[in-house]
Amino acid sequence: MGSGASKKSPTQPTGNQSTPRAPTTANRRAEFQEVEVRAPGNGRPANMSSRNNESFRDQKSPADTAGQRNRYGRHATSSGAPNSLQHGQSGAATTRSSPMRRNDLQDENVTFETFTHNNGREFICANRNGIRYYLDDWHSKDWQPFPERWYSEGKLSPLDDNYNTSKNSSQNNLGGAGGKQERDDREGFLTHPRRGRIETYLMVEKRYVHYFFDRTSGKWLHLPIGWELHHELVKQMVDYVEEALPNWKDRADILALLRVCNYSPDECIGTYLLLEGDEWLKPKRTSKDAEADENKDHKIEELTQKLKNLESELELERKARLEAEKQLQELRGNIRVFCRPRRDDRAQSCLKFPSDQDIWVTNSDGARKTFTFDKVYTLEATQEQIFADTQPIVTSCVDGYNVCLLAYGQTGSGKTFTMMGPENNPGINIRAISELLKICEERRETKTYTLKISMVEIYNETVQDLLTDDAKTLEIQIIGNIVKIPNITEVPVNHVKDIKRVMQQGDSNRKTASTKMNSSSSRSHLVLMLTVEGEDKVTGAISKGVLTLCDLAGSERISKSEATGQRLVEAAAINKSLSALGQVFSALRESQLHIPYRNSKLTQILKPCLGGDAKACLFVNVSPDASNFPETCNTLEFGSNARQVALGQAKQNIQRKPGFPQR
Numbered sequence: 001m002g003s004g005a006s007k008k009s010p011t012q013p014t015g016n017q018s019t020p021r022a023p024t025t026a027n028r029r030a031e032f033q034e035v036e037v038r039a040p041g042n043g044r045p046a047n048m049s050s051r052n053n054e055s056f057r058d059q060k061s062p063a064d065t066a067g068q069r070n071r072y073g074r075h076a077t078s079s080g081a082p083n084s085l086q087h088g089q090s091g092a093a094t095t096r097s098s099p100m101r102r103n104d105l106q107d108e109n110v111t112f113e114t115f116t117h118n119n120g121r122e123f124i125c126a127n128r129n130g131i132r133y134y135l136d137d138w139h140s141k142d143w144q145p146f147p148e149r150w151y152s153e154g155k156l157s158p159l160d161d162n163y164n165t166s167k168n169s170s171q172n173n174l175g176g177a178g179g180k181q182e183r184d185d186r187e188g189f190l191t192h193p194r195r196g197r198i199e200t201y202l203m204v205e206k207r208y209v210h211y212f213f214d215r216t217s218g219k220w221l222h223l224p225i226g227w228e229l230h231h232e233l234v235k236q237m238v239d240y241v242e243e244a245l246p247n248w249k250d251r252a253d254i255l256a257l258l259r260v261c262n263y264s265p266d267e268c269i270g271t272y273l274l275l276e277g278d279e280w281l282k283p284k285r286t287s288k289d290a291e292a293d294e295n296k297d298h299k300i301e302e303l304t305q306k307l308k309n310l311e312s313e314l315e316l317e318r319k320a321r322l323e324a325e326k327q328l329q330e331l332r333g334n335i336r337v338f339c340r341p342r343r344d345d346r347a348q349s350c351l352k353f354p355s356d357q358d359i360w361v362t363n364s365d366g367a368r369k370t371f372t373f374d375k376v377y378t379l380e381a382t383q384e385q386i387f388a389d390t391q392p393i394v395t396s397c398v399d400g401y402n403v404c405l406l407a408y409g410q411t412g413s414g415k416t417f418t419m420m421g422p423e424n425n426p427g428i429n430i431r432a433i434s435e436l437l438k439i440c441e442e443r444r445e446t447k448t449y450t451l452k453i454s455m456v457e458i459y460n461e462t463v464q465d466l467l468t469d470d471a472k473t474l475e476i477q478i479i480g481n482i483v484k485i486p487n488i489t490e491v492p493v494n495h496v497k498d499i500k501r502v503m504q505q506g507d508s509n510r511k512t513a514s515t516k517m518n519s520s521s522s523r524s525h526l527v528l529m530l531t532v533e534g535e536d537k538v539t540g541a542i543s544k545g546v547l548t549l550c551d552l553a554g555s556e557r558i559s560k561s562e563a564t565g566q567r568l569v570e571a572a573a574i575n576k577s578l579s580a581l582g583q584v585f586s587a588l589r590e591s592q593l594h595i596p597y598r599n600s601k602l603t604q605i606l607k608p609c610l611g612g613d614a615k616a617c618l619f620v621n622v623s624p625d626a627s628n629f630p631e632t633c634n635t636l637e638f639g640s641n642a643r644q645v646a647l648g649q650a651k652q653n654i655q656r657k658p659g660f661p662q663r
């Protein structure tokens with residue numbers, strides 16, 4: 001500031017600190033042209049648009065130069081209301097204002113007050129002869145009559161007496177006219193849309209309170225928040241807080257807290273963090289961040305698309321491979337035989353695996369036998385690997401093929417583990433049905449599928465329905481090549497959870513039946529049949545495939561089990577049925593005219609699967625334990641025999657739906 005009287009802060013205890021001046025009429029006009037918001041104390045105008053904290057922090061007041069800390073224009077005065085700060089009365093009288101108000105406000109009897117509404121807003125009020133007016137908002141130029149209802153909606157507090165005292169006394173506080181002005185970073189101005197340039201001054205009371213000089217009245221009035229937000233110095237403080245707490249968007253709210261915190265942005269931030277927690281510590285996102293995020297999103301999108309393409313390529317390859325294997329299987333037409341040894345870390349293993357198709361069995365004398373199968377697994381083979389190899393055969397069921405998977409081996413060799421598996425590591429049964437459900441779902445747009453499941457147990461040559469609670473015994477009817485089991489329970493399966501439920505029901509009925517019959521599960525054959533009927537929505541073709549999953553009873557010899565009584569009867573029945581199965585394989589292998597399916601219930605039920613147009617897969621499960629050498633050899637010989645069987649090319653069971661238009 002150039003000309004004008006030197007100012008003294010009302011609270012200024014020493015001559016070193018600058019104070020606001022009450023402008024005279026003459027000097028005020030000149031000052032208004034000159035006053036700018038300056039970087040406190042450094043003599044340069046502050047960079048109004050800068051949101052740079054550092055430049056903000058670096059601003060120094062004259063007090064700083066005198067060795068005192070003075071951030072954001074605050075001076076080190078400790079307490080006390082400001083002394084009289086009135087500017088020249090005459091200067092105010094000559095400035096623009098509403099004619100009516102100007103006269104009113106110059107009245108000696110006008111006192112000024114602050115009204116704080118319960119909703120947090122503050123207004124300047126003027127009380128003239130008991131009639132109150134208030135200044136509405138930033139855009140208002142008029143004093144409005146004070147609403148009656150506000151008396152009950154807020155609080156009126158008189159401005160400090162000092163501000164309502166004689167307007168003339170201000171002259172006493174002026175510094176020497178024409179004397180050199182010390183810069184005072186507490187003063188500034190606002191440019192009001194209607195009132196024009198308004199001087200402001202950050203005054204020190206017990207805490208700092210921001211006032212503006214009202215030319216009309218010639219008084220310093222409390223600066224409303226809405227106005228104060230336009231003050232450059234305050235704006236910088238709010239910017240600083242906003243930058244530190246990017247989620248706190250309400251600038252008026254920030255300023256309100258700044259006021260409470262005595263215009264200390266750091267204290268304001270600290271208070272807010274204390275109240276609101278770490279949420280506010282999130283760094284403010286810059287346009288660079290946004291751009292980086294956008295690039296990242298773009299990259300993720302690209303990679304996701306790439307992954308999708310690769311996945312669909314992989315899926316196509318997988319389907320092509322399955323199709324090729326299916327065709328190969330159809331051409332070969334024989335029973336595929338897989339050998340799976342049970343994992344047993346304690347056993348002295350008599351097994352060796354020279355290749356993935358050969359297995360060596362060595363007895364205690366060192367004599368070795370070699371067997372060859374379509375696949376020989378090692379002890380470490382997982383359930384996933386086992387299922388993957390049967391998948392092409394299993395899935396052909398949806399295309400109308402009859403498919404049969406059997407597990408053969410002595411008790412404890414891992415048949416149930418391979419077929420059913422534990423709950424957390426399911427075997428072929430659950431995986432196969434889940435896969436079929438998945439394929440049916442994938443084809444839903446062109447085909448409608450119905451899946452039904454039945455579960456029976458063959459014990460002592462009786463067939464027991466396991467999906468009914470009344471232990472129903474079933475008969476098997478063979479008419480030509482067709483095998484029927486009247487009254488067998490068929491449960492629809494739509495979801496994987498249905499499979500588990502049905503399996504549990506079957507398993508619990510099997511246990512009950514076993515107890516009633518005094519048998520154990522290994523003494524009976526478990527046969528699970530899943531019928532998959534499909535109808536092509538376009539051609540009307542109806543396909544029907546049956547997937548038969550069979551966990552056979554233990555194949556150990558009677559002599560070894562030393563069975564007597566009931567056990568002997570059981571063993572005889574098992575022997576009979578397993579022998580019948582062997583005979584069927586032999587007859588098929590030799591292409592005999594008569595295949596002895598009728599020799600046991602097991603072979604009767606399995607007839608559609610072994611009858612020439614089906615696909616079959618036999619697991620021979622063996623124990624690695626050297627003490628089981630004879631049983632292991634028997635099992636492997638059974639498997640070798642079965643592998644010689646040529647079932648002929650598998651056929652699809654597809655019919656055209658009657659009445660459906662020929663295409």
Ligand SMILES: Nc1ncnc2c1ncn2[C@@H]1O[C@H](COP(=O)(O)OP(=O)(O)OP(=O)(O)O)[C@@H](O)[C@H]1O
Pocket residue numbers: 341342343379409410411412413414415416417418521522552553554621
């Ligand atoms: N590959 C394997 N890995 C780990 N444990 C296995 C494996 N195969 C079998 N077992 C375990 O060996 C034990 C016997 O297996 P499992 O019950 O499947 O034999 P099984 O041939 O079905 O017998 P049974 O004829 O009496 O029904 C079970 O505890 C099973 O969990």
